[in-house]
Each structure stands twice: as structure tokens, then as C-alpha cells.
Amino acid sequence: MAVSAPALGDAFAAIVGGEHLTTAPSQLAAAAVEGVPPRWLARPGSLDEVGRVMSLASVEGLAVAPRGSGSALDLGAPPARLDVILDLSRLTGVLEYVPADMVATVQAGVTLDLLARELCKHGQMLALDPYGGGSRSVGGVLATNASGQRRFRYGTGRDLLLGARFVQADGTVTWGGSKVVKSVTGYDIPKLLTGSLGTLGVIVEATLRLHPVQPASGSWLFSFTSREAAGSLAAAVLASSLEPERLAWLNAGALERVGSERAEAALAVSVATVAEAVTSQGALLGSMASRLGARVSALDEGFWTRVGGGLASSTVVKLASEIRRLPFWAGEVERVISRHGLTVSLVGEAGNGILRAAVEGSVSPDTWAREIVAPLREALAAEGGSLVVERAPLDLKRAADVWGPVPETALAVMRRLKTEFDPRGVLNPGRFVGGL
Amino acid sequence: MAYECDMHTFYKGAPDVVVLPETTAQVALLVRLCRREHVALVPRGSGTGLIGGAMAPHGGVMVSLTRMNRILELDFANRCATVQPGLINLWLSQATRDAGYYFAPDPSSQMVSSIGGNASTNAGGPHCLKYGITVNHVLGLEVVTGAGEILSVGGKAHDHPGYDLTGALVGGEGTLGLLTAITVRLLHVPAGVRTLLASFSAIDDASEAVSAIVAAGIIPAALEMIDETFVRAINEGVGAGYPKGAGAVLLIELDGPAAEIEAQAGRIVQICRDHAALEIRVAQDEAERALLWKGRKEAAGVVGRMSPAWILQDAVVPRSRLPEIMREVQAIGARHRLVIANVFHAGDGNLHPMILYNDLEPGELERAILANDELLRACLTMGGSVTGEHGVGLDKASSMPLQFGDADLNFMARFRRVFDPDGIMNPGKLLPSHPACGEGFRPSVPRLPAGAWV
Numbered sequence: 040m041a042v043s044a045p046a047l048g049d050a051f052a053a054i055v056g057g058e059h060l061t062t063a064p065s066q067l068a069a070a071a072v073e074g075v076p077p078r079w080l081a082r083p084g085s086l087d088e089v090g091r092v093m094s095l096a097s098v099e100g101l102a103v104a105p106r107g108s109g110s111a112l113d114l115g116a117p118p119a120r121l122d123v124i125l126d127l128s129r130l131t132g133v134l135e136y137v138p139a140d141m142v143a144t145v146q147a148g149v150t151l152d153l154l155a156r157e158l159c160k161h162g163q164m165l166a167l168d169p170y171g172g173g174s175r176s177v178g179g180v181l182a183t184n185a186s187g188q189r190r191f192r193y194g195t196g197r198d199l200l201l202g203a204r205f206v207q208a209d210g211t212v213t214w215g216g217s218k219v220v221k222s223v224t225g226y227d228i229p230k231l232l233t234g235s236l237g238t239l240g241v242i243v244e245a246t247l248r249l250h251p252v253q254p255a256s257g258s259w260l261f262s263f264t265s266r267e268a269a270g271s272l273a274a275a276v277l278a279s280s281l282e283p284e285r286l287a288w289l290n291a292g293a294l295e296r297v298g299s300e301r302a303e304a305a306l307a308v309s310v311a312t313v314a315e316a317v318t319s320q321g322a323l324l325g326s327m328a329s330r331l332g333a334r335v336s337a338l339d340e341g342f343w344t345r346v347g348g349g350l351a352s353s354t355v356v357k358l359a360s361e362i363r364r365l366p367f368w369a370g371e372v373e374r375v376i377s378r379h380g381l382t383v384s385l386v387g388e389a390g391n392g393i394l395r396a397a398v399e400g401s402v403s404p405d406t407w408a409r410e411i412v413a414p415l416r417e418a419l420a421a422e423g424g425s426l427v428v429e430r431a432p433l434d435l436k437r438a439a440d441v442w443g444p445v446p447e448t449a450l451a452v453m454r455r456l457k458t459e460f461d462p463r464g465v466l467n468p469g470r471f472v473g474g475l
Numbered sequence: 476m477a478y479e480c481d482m483h484t485f486y487k488g489a490p491d492v493v494v495l496p497e498t499t500a501q502v503a504l505l506v507r508l509c510r511r512e513h514v515a516l517v518p519r520g521s522g523t524g525l526i527g528g529a530m531a532p533h534g535g536v537m538v539s540l541t542r543m544n545r546i547l548e549l550d551f552a553n554r555c556a557t558v559q560p561g562l563i564n565l566w567l568s569q570a571t572r573d574a575g576y577y578f579a580p581d582p583s584s585q586m587v588s589s590i591g592g593n594a595s596t597n598a599g600g601p602h603c604l605k606y607g608i609t610v611n612h613v614l615g616l617e618v619v620t621g622a623g624e625i626l627s628v629g630g631k632a633h634d635h636p637g638y639d640l641t642g643a644l645v646g647g648e649g650t651l652g653l654l655t656a657i658t659v660r661l662l663h664v665p666a667g668v669r670t671l672l673a674s675f676s677a678i679d680d681a682s683e684a685v686s687a688i689v690a691a692g693i694i695p696a697a698l699e700m701i702d703e704t705f706v707r708a709i710n711e712g713v714g715a716g717y718p719k720g721a722g723a724v725l726l727i728e729l730d731g732p733a734a735e736i737e738a739q740a741g742r743i744v745q746i747c748r749d750h751a752a753l754e755i756r757v758a759q760d761e762a763e764r765a766l767l768w769k770g771r772k773e774a775a776g777v778v779g780r781m782s783p784a785w786i787l788q789d790a791v792v793p794r795s796r797l798p799e800i801m802r803e804v805q806a807i808g809a810r811h812r813l814v815i816a817n818v819f820h821a822g823d824g825n826l827h828p829m830i831l832y833n834d835l836e837p838g839e840l841e842r843a844i845l846a847n848d849e850l851l852r853a854c855l856t857m858g859g860s861v862t863g864e865h866g867v868g869l870d871k872a873s874s875m876p877l878q879f880g881d882a883d884l885n886f887m888a889r890f891r892r893v894f895d896p897d898g899i900m901n902p903g904k905l906l907p908s909h910p911a912c913g914e915g916f917r918p919s920v921p922r923l924p925a926g927a928w929v
């Protein structure tokens with residue numbers, strides 16, 4: 040039998056403590072997700088409390104949105120329903136960290152910055168550098184499978200999450216994976232959770248694989264007067280035995296935003312290794328680039344933060360294509376978008392085939408859906424790629440599905456997974472692919 | 476009969492029929508037939524598994540994928556290849572070497588094991604310290620699920636919207652479906668390789684050196700440990716010329732830009748000296764490098780010289796506990812009056828103690844089983860894992876509750892059911908009690924009685 044709202048509020052307060060439950064309408068309005076305000080905002084202080092909140096929500100058939108730092112709550116389709124925001128920001132414990140094992144177990148609310156401060160004392164790092172900085176929570180970064188340029192060398196959350204303690208929709212506390220760097224015991228549940236946008240479970244603790252900070256690093260910008268030449272350098276680097284750490288593609292708009300000199304296209308490359316090898320790899324890169332007519336300038340580390348800032352825009356689209364097609368798609372995006380009087384700054388991961396476009400200017404929802412998203416999406420899909428709208432004003436989101444279609448058979452399996460683990464649609468309902 | 480077991484010859488169970496399909500469509504037809512008739516289905520690659528995975532305890536149909544062994548596409552510009560499951564691991568690196576590429580996962584069985592088997596067991600190998608295990612190299616899969624669907628997930632382009640089914644299917648050990656095509660990452664051959672061999676008088680010193688190397692921020696491409704018993708057997712068996720009388724040998728390989736491996740090799744030599752290394756050899760050319768590796772690579776082959784029978788363990792400990800667990804291994808051996816020989820992936824903390832016993836001597840097998848069990852439990856007590864690379868199979872299904880709680884196993888059982896609703900795929904493997912009846916996992920007897928093993 041359904042419990043009345045005030046009684047439910049009391050029940051949540053009994054779990055997390057009255058001071059950690061928000062019910063004031065003004066505060067709830069401020070916590071709205073895509074304009075939908077929650078009825079409660081609960082800040083549990085422990086794993087057990089997360090479990091009890093979920094269990095109550097599930098019994099009552101409430102919709103719950105987990106929240107880390109709240110920076111990307113708009114990712115995905117607008118919520119179908121929303122009752123509870125489960126705020127994990129009090130869970131900031133670094134539970135286990137043995138530097139010699141290069142593994143750390145942390146609570147989901149720990150921010151990347153906080154973790155980085157802990158790890159750098161021992162010359163180590165979590166090699167996840169999503170755009171937008173270090174104030175993001177580990178749980179949010181994993182749930183959205185967010186990554187940045189470093190993935191070229193170190194992989195994504197998928198490769199770095201060894202184990203996870205999570206709470207299922209019905210409140211069951213569950214563990215998947217292991218706490219060691221190498222384990223194949225049972226199904227790889229952490230991979231299932233990574234990027235699942237909190238639709239299968241709430242990640243509460245994560246065991247992460249760490250890497251040593253290299254003793255030296257160097258970064259260079261190679262600017263070109265043509266996209267083709269920049270593409271040739273990217274291809275040459277990838278076909279060589281050079282081992283860059285990051286390989287970023289920038290178009291004219293992105294160069295302007297990060298304050299670099301004008302060019303049609305540029306490639307920013309970093310290497311991180313021992314000092315001797317930084318020098319020798321830099322020299323090799325330089326000679327490859329100058330043969331292709333590049334202008335070379337040295338970059339400081341701050342450049343890599345500015346590249347992320349270059350994507351701060353109310354509309355951001357992410358394209359994934361084959362690696363070798365990235366220069367082509369960069370041209371296509373510029374062409375399609377500029378035709379509508381919009382400007383675009385493009386930042387690509389030249390080693391992974393990922394392109395992000397920050398779009399500026401006003402466009403009607405109809406034009407957006409029919410003349411920008413649909414044609415790009417269809418052409419990409421024909422090559423096995425995808426286009427995701429990572430951020431956009433609500434009217435644009437309503438006009439074109441943010442995720443795009445998922446092949447029927449795969450979607451059927453995803454539906455079965457969602458039905459199996461969240462039959463009542465408690466966790467982030469309606470926000471993920473295919474309306475999951 | 477050739478199909479009654481994999482390389483874990485303890486477990487025998489012959490299928491009623493063996494089918495060797497040539498196309499994905501044939502595989503799908505087979506699965507649908509088996510589903511309709513409620514017949515068990517066991518996928519099999521090269522049968523080199525060490526876990527009783529590719530054998531049929533419940534009879535049924537075995538699907539051997541050896542005829543599906545072609546390279547479907549090599550795409551160097553996208554640094555990937557698509558292959559059929561039966562392709563032998565090493566063939567892929569051989570086919571790509573001239574273009575400057577290779578396939579990083581390198582189980583010691585790479586000359587014979589299949590890429591489908593590697594992806595299904597999520598195989599590791601000496602070089603996964605730096606490069607990760609198979610799952611880190613699988614970009615996409617075509618799979619026929621236990622429900623009979625032909626499912627394509629992942630691919631050359633990264634980050635497909637939706638759940639990471641590719642990642643969750645790798646390591647499925649044939650319990651979720653049959654892999655019929657696999658798109659894998661190719662890596663560029665590194666600019667340089669440097670291989671070192673350091674010998675120590677005691678395994679303790681060698682273990683400490685492993686920790687110190689990693690603590691210095693160096694991730695070698697490989698960091699392998701060979702103990703005294705194996706050094707002796709390898710020297711006698713394959714003439715690898717390892718230092719005589721060494722209590723332990725570390726085989727260390729660095730790869731990468733020349734200046735990087737040069738500098739790191741210098742550091743490593745210093746660290747080994749600091750940990751009382753008796754001798755350090757650095758391979759000067761490819762021939763010397765091959766000789767240093769020869770002993771390690773052929774270690775499995777020399778076991779027969781040491782003992783008529785053995786049990787191989789594959790548990791993992793956190794790297795920092797290596798010295799401690801090695802002392803424990805010795806203590807367990809002494810307690811059960813058995814020789815335990817070790818050759819393993821030290822950099823990952825992935826142990827491979829080999830418990831030697833004489834099957835003609837009454838009681839020895841029972842003691843070996845006890846010792847094996849104690850070893851596994853010791854690793855788990857230190858925060859380790861039941862298996863590092865070989866997988867669970869039939870062998871370790873009953874050990875799963877040692878590492879996971881009921882809720883965790885239940886989650887896995889339900890995950891399995893999403894792909895295999897009728898429980899026809901490789902029943903009895905990976906999970907302690909097979910949820911074929913449509914219920915979730917139910918805790919079973921924690922261990923098979925010793926006698927039932929043989």
C-alpha cells in the first residue's frame with residue numbers, strides 16, 4: 040500500500056537523518072533535473088543508508104536519480120519521472136589505498152581532485168581526465184563513462200574500474216569484480232556498470248587501477264593550413280612506434296577558444312616518460328610534422344585543461360567514428376553546422392576517433408533535428424559510428440533523441456537487462472538509450 | 476576420445492555429438508535447435524583451457540569452432556582486426572608483424588589457443604602487466620546468445636551508446652553465448668625491447684625486488700618469477716642456461732622508446748642490486764633475448780620431468796603481499812610434505828603454484844588437493860582473487876562463494892539468464908549451481924568432496 044508523502048518524508052529522514060533530507064520546495068526546484076524537480080533530496084552518509092533509501096524507494100515505486108557532483112545531470116533524455124535525488128556527496132572516503140599495489144578503493148562521492156591530491160603524494164594518478172575538471176565525482180565519472188584525452192594511452196573507466204560495490208534498484212548491496220589488478224573470477228560486472236548512467240545500480244564504492252605519474256612530459260601544438268595535412272600527421276603518428284599520451288585534434292574555432300594562434304586545423308600531442316625519451320620523441324614528432332608543413336609551438340600542461348574548457352557550451356555533440364575517418368568527419372561537422380549560421384569548436388581524440396563539437400548560435404529545433412543531427416547520425420551509423428547529444432537546451436533535446444537508435448537485437452538484450460535488474464523502473468527511468 | 480576434456484584432465488565428460496560449423500548462421504541454427512530440445516551446448520576453441528571449461532559434464536552438443544579460423548579483416552589505419560573465433564592467437568601477430576603491428580594478449584599457450592577461447596576466458600599472459608588482459612583489447616563481438624539471437628556489439632568505432640555488452644560478454648566462458656567474430660585492437664610494435672634476467676639466492680629477495688620496481692613507477696612489459704625448483708628443471712630440461720644454484724630468477728622485459736627502456740633498465744639493475752641480486756644479465760640481441768625467454772615459455776613442458784602429476788593453481792594476491800604469500804606457499808608445501816614449484820606473473824601478483832604429487836602413492840593426491848585449497852584460501856585472505864587468467868570453469872565454480880556473497884552470485888546468475896534464458900549454455904560452469912531451472916543462484920555445498928574430483 041502506498042504511503043502518503045509526508046510519511047515517506049519521515050521515513051527517508053529516519054534513514055539519512057532530518058538534516059540530510061531536503062524537502063523545501065525552493066531547494067528542490069533548484070535541484071531539478073531538466074526542469075523536473077524531485078520530491079525529496081536525500082544525502083545518505085553510508086553504504087547501508089544508500090541501501091535503505093533504495094529499498095524504500097523501490098517498495099514505493101519511486102523514481103530515483105543518483106547524483107555525484109551534479110555537473111552532468113542533464114546527460115541523457117529528460118527524466119520520465121523523478122521523486123528522489125540520491126545525493127552521494129557525503130560519501131567521500133578513500134577506503135583503501137596501498138601505493139605498492141597501485142589500486143585504490145574509494146567511495147563514489149570522492150571527487151577527482153580530492154583523489155588526485157591523495158595519489159600524487161605517492162607519485163600516482165587515476166588516468167581519467169574528463170573535460171570539465173576535477174570537481175566531478177568518481178561515481179558520476181564512471182556512471183557516465185566520462186573520459187578525456189588520456190584514454191589514448193590508459194583506456195577509459197572500463198579499463199580502470201577493477202571492482203565496484205553497488206546498490207541494486209531494490210536496495211540489495213552487491214559487489215562485482217575484484218580488488219586486484221588481474222582477475223577473471225566470474226562475469227565482469229564492473230564493465231556492465233560503467234557507462235550505464237545509473238540505470239542498473241548505484242555505484243557506492245569503486246576499486247580503481249592507478250598508474251605512475253611519469254617523471255617528465257612534453258606537449259606540442261602542430262598547426263596546419265589544411266585539414267588534410269593535420270590528418271596526415273595524425274595517421275603518421277599512429278602508424279609509428281611513437282607512444283604519445285594524448286593526441287588531440289582542434290579546429291579553428293577550438294584554437295581560438297584556447298587562445299592559440301589561428302590555423303585551419305591543429306594536432307596537440309603530449310608524451311610522458313623519462314626525460315631522455317621526452318626529448319627524443321619530441322624531436323621525432325617535430326621532424327615528422329615539419330615535413331608536412333606544420334608550425335610547431337611548445338605547450339604548457341595548462342593547455343590540456345583549456346582544451347576541456349573549449350567545450351564549455353550549452354550544446355555539445357559527441358561523434359564516434361573510425362579512427363582514420365576523424366579528419367573527414369571534422370570537415371563534415373564544420374560544413375553541416377556552419378551552413379546554418381552556427382559556429383563550432385571541435386576537439387577530437389585523434390587516436391580514438393572521438394570528436395566533440397561545441398555549438399554556438401541559435402537554431403530552431405526543427406532545423407537541429409532534421410538538418411544537423413539526422414543527416415550526420417545516419418551517415419555515421421552507416422560506418423558503424425554514432426552521434427550523441429551530450430548537452431543541449433531542452434527544446435533541442437525534445438526534437439531529436441539524444442542517444443540515437445541502438446540496433447534492435449542489442450536493444451532487446453539491454454531491455455532484458457533493465458527489466459531483470461530494475462523491473463519497477465526505479466533507477467533513472469527514461470533517460471538512457473531506447474527509453475530505458 | 477579427444478573431446479572429453481580440456482587440458483585440465485581431471486574432469487572428463489564426453490558430449491553426445493561434436494559439431495563443427497563454418498558460419499554464424501549455422502551456429503545460430505544449432506543454438507535454436509538445442510534450445511528447442513533443451514540440450515546442453517558446450518563451445519570449444521582449441522581445448523587448451525585449464526579449468527574444465529570446454530568439456531561436457533552433462534553430455535549434449537559440443538560446438539568446435541576450429542573450422543571458423545579465418546582473419547576477416549586487417550585494418551591497420553584503424554589499428555584493429557576482425558577474426559573468426561577459431562583463429563590461433565599467434566597467427567594474428569604473424570599476419571600483422573610485417574606491417575608493424577601485433578596482438579598484445581599473449582597467453583603462454585598462444586601457439587595453440589584460439590582467439591575465441593582467449594576472449595571467452597579473458598586470457599592473460601606475461602605481457603598483460605603493461606598491456607592488460609584480453610578484454611582491454613576486444614573492441615567488438617559477434618555472438619550467438621543462448622537465446623539464439625545473433626548479436627553484434629561494439630566495433631571499430633568506440634563508445635557505442637548503451638550498455639557495454641562487449642565488456643560484459645568477454646570472459647563469459649561459453650555460458651552466455653558463442654563468439655562467432657571478434658574485433659580486436661592491434662598495437663604498433665614497440666620501438667625497442669630490453670630483456671633482463673636477475674637471479675637471487677632467496678625468493679623473498681626476488682619478491683621484494685618486484686615490489687620495489689613497481690614502486691619506482693616503472694611498469695615493465697613483463698615481470699615473471701621462476702623459483703628454484705623450476706630453475707633447476709628448466710636448466711636440465713631445455714638448457715636455458717639460467718644461473719645455477721639460484722633461489723629465484725626474475726625475468727624482466729621493458730619495451731617502448733629506446734631512451735625510455737635504456738633509462739628504466741638502469742634503474743631496474745640498481746634496484747635488483749639493492750635487493751641482493753646474485754647476477755644480472757641483459758640480453759644483447761634477439762638471440763639472447765629468445766634464450767632468456769625460452770625457459771619461461773617452456774616451463775609447462777618441463778613439469779613432467781619433475782613429477783608424474785601436479786595441480787596448478789591460478790589465484791591472485793595484491794602485489795604488495797607477494798613476499799608474504801610466497802612464504803605461505805613454502806609453509807603449505809612443508810605441512811603437506813609436497814613440493815610446490817612456482818613460475819608466475821609476479822608483476823600482477825598472479826600466482827601459478829604447481830603442487831607436485833605422485834598419483835601412485837596413496838594419500839598424496841588427497842594432500843595435494845588440501846594444499847591447493849589452502850593456497851587459494853590464503854590468497855583470498857590477503858584480498859586476492861580466485862582466478863587471475865585461466866577462468867572459473869568447472870574447476871573453480873564451487874570456489875566462487877569464497878570470493879563472492881550470495882547477492883553477488885545471484886546478480887551474476889540473473890545476468891547469465893538474460894543471455895541464456897533456458898540454461899543450455901555450458902551448464903555447470905562458472906557459477907556454483909546452475910540456475911537452469913529459472914531460479915537464481917542457490918548456495919550449494921561449498922566444495923566437492925575430494926574423492927569426487929578424480
Ligand SMILES: Cc1cc2nc3c(=O)[nH]c(=O)nc-3n(C[C@H](O)[C@H](O)[C@H](O)COP(=O)(O)OP(=O)(O)OC[C@H]3O[C@@H](n4cnc5c(N)ncnc54)[C@H](O)[C@@H]3O)c2cc1C
Nearest residue numbers: 107108109110111112170171176178179182185186237242
Ligand atoms: C563543461 C563540461 C564538459 C564535459 N565534457 C565531457 C567530455 O568531454 N567527455 C565526457 O566523457 N564527459 C564530459 N562531461 C561530462 C562529465 O565530465 C561527466 O559526466 C561527469 O564526470 C559526471 O560527474 P558528476 O559527479 O558531476 O555526475 P552527476 O552529474 O552527478 O551524474 C551524472 C549521471 O550519472 C549518474 N550517477 C552519478 N553518480 C552515480 C553513482 N554513484 N552511481 C550511479 N549513477 C550515478 C546520475 O544519475 C547522472 O545520470 C562534461 C561535463 C561538463 C560540465
Ligand SMILES: Cc1cc2nc3c(=O)[nH]c(=O)nc-3n(C[C@H](O)[C@H](O)[C@H](O)COP(=O)(O)OP(=O)(O)OC[C@H]3O[C@@H](n4cnc5c(N)ncnc54)[C@H](O)[C@@H]3O)c2cc1C
Nearest residue numbers: 520521522523524528582583584589591592593599649654
Ligand atoms: C601450456 C599452457 C599455457 C597456458 N598459459 C596461459 C596463460 O599464460 N594465460 C592464460 O590466460 N591462459 C593460459 N592457458 C590456458 C588456456 O590456453 C587459455 O585459457 C585459452 O584462452 C583457452 O583457449 P582455447 O581456444 O584453448 O579455449 P578452450 O579451452 O577450447 O575453451 C575455453 C573456454 O572458452 C569457451 N569457448 C571457447 N571458444 C568459445 C567461443 N568461440 N565462444 C564462446 N565460448 C568459447 C569454452 O566453452 C571454455 O569454457 C595455458 C594453457 C596451457 C595448456
